[in-house]
Amino acid sequence: MSRVDGAFRIAVASGKGGTGKTTVAVSLAVLQAQQEEPVQYLDCDVEEPNGHIFLKPAIEETEEAGILIPVVDPALCDGCRKCGDACEFHAIVVPKKAVVFPELCHGCGGCLRACPTGAITEAFRAVGVVECGKAGRLSFVQGLLNIGEAMAPPLIRAVKKKIQPTGLALLDAPPGTACAVVTTVKDADYVLLVTEPTPFGLNDLKLAVELMRSLGRPFGVVVNRACGDDSVRRYCREEGLALLAEIPDDRAVAESYSRGELPLDTVPSFRRALEQLKETLSAACEAVGR
Amino acid sequence: MKQIVIISGKGGTGKTSVTASFAALARKSVLADCDVDAADLHLILQPEIKRREVFRSGHEAGIRVSDCTGCGVCEEVCRFDAIGRAEDGATCFVRDMSCEGCGVCVSACPVGAIDFPEREGGEWFISDTRCGPMAHARLTPGGENSGRLVALVREQAVELAKERQADWVLVDGPPGIGCPVIASLTGTDLAVIVTEPTLSGAHDLSRVLDLAQHFHIPVALVVNKYDLNADLAVRLEKEARERGAFLAGRLPYDGAFTEAQRQGLSVVEYGKGAAAEEIKELWKRIREKINHE
Ligand code: SF4
Numbered sequence: 001m002s003r004v005d006g007a008f009r010i011a012v013a014s015g016k017g018g019t020g021k022t023t024v025a026v027s028l029a030v031l032q033a034q035q036e037e038p039v040q041y042l043d044c045d046v047e048e049p050n051g052h053i054f055l056k057p058a059i060e061e062t063e064e065a066g067i068l069i070p071v072v073d074p075a076l077c078d079g080c081r082k083c084g085d086a087c088e089f090h091a092i093v094v095p096k097k098a099v100v101f102p103e104l105c106h107g108c109g110g111c112l113r114a115c116p117t118g119a120i121t122e123a124f125r126a127v128g129v130v131e132c133g134k135a136g137r138l139s140f141v142q143g144l145l146n147i148g149e150a151m152a153p154p155l156i157r158a159v160k161k162k163i164q165p166t167g168l169a170l171l172d173a174p175p176g177t178a179c180a181v182v183t184t185v186k187d188a189d190y191v192l193l194v195t196e197p198t199p200f201g202l203n204d205l206k207l208a209v210e211l212m213r214s215l216g217r218p219f220g221v222v223v224n225r226a227c228g229d230d231s232v233r234r235y236c237r238e239e240g241l242a243l244l245a246e247i248p249d250d251r252a253v254a255e256s257y258s259r260g261e262l263p264l265d266t267v268p269s270f271r272r273a274l275e276q277l278k279e280t281l282s283a284a285c286e287a288v289g290r
Numbered sequence: 291m292k293q294i295v296i297i298s299g300k301g302g303t304g305k306t307s308v309t310a311s312f313a314a315l316a317r318k319s320v321l322a323d324c325d326v327d328a329a330d331l332h333l334i335l336q337p338e339i340k341r342r343e344v345f346r347s348g349h350e351a352g353i354r355v356s357d358c359t360g361c362g363v364c365e366e367v368c369r370f371d372a373i374g375r376a377e378d379g380a381t382c383f384v385r386d387m388s389c390e391g392c393g394v395c396v397s398a399c400p401v402g403a404i405d406f407p408e409r410e411g412g413e414w415f416i417s418d419t420r421c422g423p424m425a426h427a428r429l430t431p432g433g434e435n436s437g438r439l440v441a442l443v444r445e446q447a448v449e450l451a452k453e454r455q456a457d458w459v460l461v462d463g464p465p466g467i468g469c470p471v472i473a474s475l476t477g478t479d480l481a482v483i484v485t486e487p488t489l490s491g492a493h494d495l496s497r498v499l500d501l502a503q504h505f506h507i508p509v510a511l512v513v514n515k516y517d518l519n520a521d522l523a524v525r526l527e528k529e530a531r532e533r534g535a536f537l538a539g540r541l542p543y544d545g546a547f548t549e550a551q552r553q554g555l556s557v558v559e560y561g562k563g564a565a566a567e568e569i570k571e572l573w574k575r576i577r578e579k580i581n582h583e
Pocket residue numbers: 068069070086087088089090091092100104105106107108109110111112392
């Protein structure tokens with residue numbers, strides 16, 4: 001597994017929330033680190049990052065991430081409205097002089113370019129923080145979105161800037177299929193879709209598969225909490241999808257998880273399933289990585 | 291008419307199952323599924339679609355290769371890394387699903403080679419269900435502006451509720467704390483937060499409480515699967531209460547949640563298991579609480 005511009009990137013995603021995405025991503029990272037292979041875990045679920053609960057990293061470095069937003073100098077603004085016309089997001093309006101709505105601004109710089117009088121300059125606005133550290137041998141990065149902040153993608157981009165030049169990068173993606181997921185997975189070398197064998201799980205898996213196909217990402221499926229319901233298995237077969245592992249349903253896993261303990265260390269059947277997943281996953285990655 | 295949003299911070303806590311049960315219990319309600327990028331409520335309520343509309347989610351740049359001189363201006367001005375260069379280097383193109391729709395490149399291109407059509411970002415629907423009318427949507431996977439689609443679904447639900455003189459608008463919100471959650475939450479009368487007693491659940495609960503506080507929305511807390519870790523359940527309730535939340539109740543770890551789902555029923559309609567009775571009590575308490583205020 002290798003890639004020219006940095007670490008090999010595996011994103012762990014799921015249409016539905018709460019399917020065990022973080023448990024899988026963290027466990028894979030830990031298994032990898034235990035074998036002394038260089039690995040980095042990046043929590044891109046910046047709205048609700050949870051990987052730190054299991055990894056308990058020592059944070060060594062914290063920096064703000066954000067966007068550049070316009071600042072208007074009223075003394076120079078003549079109210080021509082060119083900025084308002086240029087903004088696609090209604091984030092700058094001109095009643096008499098230009099007024100900015102920072103929480104609507106995407107930081108595109110369109111208004112700055114449009115303003116003929118030089119009344120607009122730009123200032124940094126933080127949307128969250130990026131924290132970097134170490135959990136044993138594992139290198140850890142997470143984004144933490146500020147409360148009340150709508151826009152996760154700029155923060156996710158900042159998290160991804162921390163991807164190391166070599167080794168393996170495991171990206172824990174946000175749930176769903178909207179823009180935050182796209183920002184996380186769009187340049188991944190491989191995507192792991194974690195689901196559960198329930199009607200909700202299957203429905204949301206189908207949406208995630210549709211997304212992976214339109215992004216052209218190679219991907220495989222992991223069924224968590226596997227039980228008698230074989231709907232997901234059947235779907236994978238019909239669609240010709242790679243089913244990489246099934247993690248058996250076990251209340252002990254849920255209890256271990258509830259205490260913030262990785263079931264890797266406490267539930268043997270879970271460990272076996274994850275070891276198997278690591279094998280099938282690296283075979284699948286070899287196949288796409290060339 | 292009162293608007294109640296059911297959210298969770300963390301995904302997979304049983305939020306949609308609780309919403310569906312409330313829908314079955316509430317008389318004269320309108321439903322809104324605002325989890326537009328992973329909508330599941332329709333699997334339980336099996337809506338019959340009455341009206342279907344395209345969701346236009348802004349614009350998207352597209353370069354006409356025949357007119358592009360390859361000057362690279364667009365690549366330079368785009369702050370979203372959405373423009374790439376063709377393999378032969380002669381022209382530029384807009385990367386799939388990367389364009390933020392800001393239009394900066396469109397006006398910057400010296401030869402006017404960039405089109406900027408409206409993009410279809412999904413669909414929204416008005417439907418009938420056995421539990422009342424429902425507004426819902428399907429964001430095209432990878433779609434932009436999910437917050438705007440959420441706002442639209444909510445507006446439709448409120449309109450419907452006025453028309454039908456409904457007492458309740460029940461909103462199934464998305465996980466997280468970002469833009470679609472904010473769009474689901476603002477202006478509601480009560481946020482019912484469904485959490486679970488796990489350390490992840492605790493962490494996410496704390497953030498979603500912050501969010502509700504930020505927008506001054508009163509909170510009712512439901513701890514689902516409380517018996518997974520009863521000590522932690524107590525701690526979560528304590529934290530929430532200290533922060534002004536109303537404790538609506540607890541639900542046990544109950545296989546009936548999944549079984550009901552498999553049969554296309556809400557937990558209360560399915561009727562088996564300990565959770566069904568508890569949810570009825572929950573709804574009663576929430577109803578009384580909100581009517582009291
Ligand atoms: S930077 Fe872009 S989004 Fe922000 S106000 Fe200016 S034009 Fe609007």
